Amino acid sequence: MTDDTVNALVSPEGSLEILSSHEVNRLKDKSEGGLYRLFRQCALAVMNIGTETDDCKDLMDLHADFDLRLIQQPRGLKLELINAPASAFVDGEMLRGIREHLFAVLRDIIYAHSILAAAPGFRRDDGETTTNLIFHILRNARVLRPGHQPDMVVCWGGHSISRDEYKYTKDVGHELGLRNLSICTGCGPGAMKGPMKGATIGHAKQRVTGGRYIGITEPGIIGAEAPNPIVNELVIMPDIEKRLEAFVRAGHGIVIFPGGVGTAEEILYLLGVLLHPDNRHIPFPIVMTGRQENAEYFRMIDRFIRNALGDEAADHYEIIIDDPVAVARAMKHGVESVEAFRREHQDAYYFNWMLTVDPVFQKPFDPTHESMRALQLDRDQPTYLLAANLRKAFSGIVAGNVKEQGIRQVQERGPFEIAGDPELLRPLDDLLAAFVRQNRMKLPGSSAYRPSYRIIDTTTQSTGTD
Incomplete structure (x- = not known):
């Protein structure tokens, strides 16, 4: 432990004092299918309020020695924090707002995975099922x-x-x-x-x-956009x-x-x-x-x-x-x-049930070099589907900018390539270049922006922004 870190035992306040042995084992599981790595990443993010970084990988690397352990006691649950950021504490006590955020993370990670585990027939391409999952997560967080x-x-x-x-x-x-x-x-x-x-x-x-003051985030972005201290209701959704x-x-x-x-x-x-x-x-x-x-x-x-x-x-x-x-x-x-x-x-005030969200907007998009290059970016489709594919292109750029997995892909294989109708992509390239000029890609004062994308003109096979 250094002057910049703290070791502490932290108890929940008002929610999730009790976990099943199965839930505890999932949170301790450091394998690919376990929840330890996800919980550690999100917990570290909420304890770094005010940190001037928008790079999830940088945050994880900076606090490589941070660890946390679940301690089951007769009177309830505690978290043991090892080498936690000292900025999350005052006079040895964790700030109350950060403690609320920390256990909101635990609540939502456990709940979302419990729902999915209890519903083996869950289909990602079924819109009604996905919307119901979102409803249940928001209701469990008492947002509704x-x-x-x-x-x-x-x-x-x-x-x-x-x-x-x-x-x-x-x-x-x-x-x-x-x-x-x-x-x-x-x-x-x-x-x-x-x-x-x-x-x-x-x-x-x-x-x-x-x-x-409700904050809604997801694990892939929380390291780049840690909850600000005004948020008094934090919700962690499973994906973007x-x-x-x-x-x-x-x-x-x-x-x-x-x-x-x-x-x-x-x-x-x-x-x-x-x-x-x-x-x-x-x-x-x-x-x-x-x-x-x-x-x-x-x-x-x-x-x-x-x-x-x-x-x-x-x-x-x-x-x-x-x-x-x-x-x-x-x-x-x-x-x-x-x-x-x-x-x-006669629709609910608290949840817009009447709105149709097509499954194309619900299915998680995994930005890879192959999936980004394969996006259909032309006008030979309904307008709402074109909007969905353009959204995925921007989502991939966000991943390459600030999400740990996306950053690693770009470092290993170079920028994502975006190809399609030049009449769509030229304005897209101009828009992205303007964002770079206006410093809207990185936090002020952070390291210089390194493009995570390359626009491909399929008519000439030339590249745009690089």
């Missing part, structure tokens, strides 16, 4: 609250943003909080933290007690696809701030779902917003969407520049429309 009026605004945006952009996200969050709206984000820094921080002040002014579906099922509207490839992935997922013919009548407010200096960023996003998916996709969102009050008013009005629609159709 019957009897509450719709108020959950999901905020998406980059973890790598400027100080001025961050302040704007706080201003928007403040206005949302003043209107008694709750906040749900990807739980990390930047545009995920800002709206929560602003909303805490708005809620305080309105004397809102029990303000909700279930994380994205959880956002659109539990949320009542979405505000999108400037971001990089992760934000673009989220936008394409959302628009692809809403473009499905079964969803065209379902209200779901979307506002894209930023400072005046971000106006060109959103014009660029809008051009890319219209080129790839058509004007119908653009009809699903509005762009509001440099006006937090207008954003909050638009979102409040949109949430009221959602409430009226749910009431008319």
Whole structure:
């Protein structure tokens, strides 16, 4: 142990004091099928709040001597932490918020794997089964609250943003909080933290007690986007696809701030779902917003969407520049429309059961050099399926940027190759190059961005960004 690390025994608070012997053995199992490595990775991430890294591999390498052990005692469960980051403690005691996050990780990892183990017939290509799994994980985490009026605004945006952009996200969050709206984000820094921080002040002014600041993440990204300290309800979904579906099922509207490839992935997922013919009548407010200096960023996003998916996709969102009050008013009005629609159709306020999410958006995409090259990126398919494939391309780039497995693949075999219709890929290449120029691929101050992708023009076999 060094001055930067701590050894400690930590007890859960209010949840999961008891585990079965089978669950304990799974968590101790260091083999490929065990849960030890997954739990260790996620536990380390939640204890590194505030760390200036967005590279999961770097985080794991930096704390290679960190370990944790489960201790079953007559009076319940404890975690023994060895060489844990000292920043997670004050005067020898773990910060309460971090302790909550730590045991939320344990709760969700155990619960998700218990469900799958108890359902041997689970089919990844069955949409209803997948949606039910997401519902059960959210319900077990007590995110779904019957009897509450719709108020959950999901905020998406980059973890790598400027100080001025961050302040704007706080201003928007403040206005949302003043209107008694709750906040749900990807739980990390930047545009995920800002709206929560602003909303805490708005809620305080309105004397809102029990303000909700929900963070939804997944194991592959949590090391790059550790939960910020404002998150008071943390949920770990099994993978990125279930994380994205959880956002659109539990949320009542979405505000999108400037971001990089992760934000673009989220936008394409959302628009692809809403473009499905079964969803065209379902209200779901979307506002894209930023400072005046971000106006060109959103014009660029809008051009890319219209080129790839058509004007119908653009009809699903509005762009509001440099006006937090207008954003909050638009979102409040949109949430009221959602409430009226749910009431008319007798759908639950707390979970969007009526929304159709095609299995193409649910099946986990494993980014490899082969799967990335094989993506169908042309217009010879329904628009919502094109959106799904473009989303997978961005997902692969995210994996190569910040996820441990993706980073290792790129290090060993070079950048992922993305091939397809040049009329789609040239604007895609321009968009990615702009993200690099605007430093939206890495945290400010972190090591220089190393591209994890290469655009292939199949008409000439030349490469684009490298």
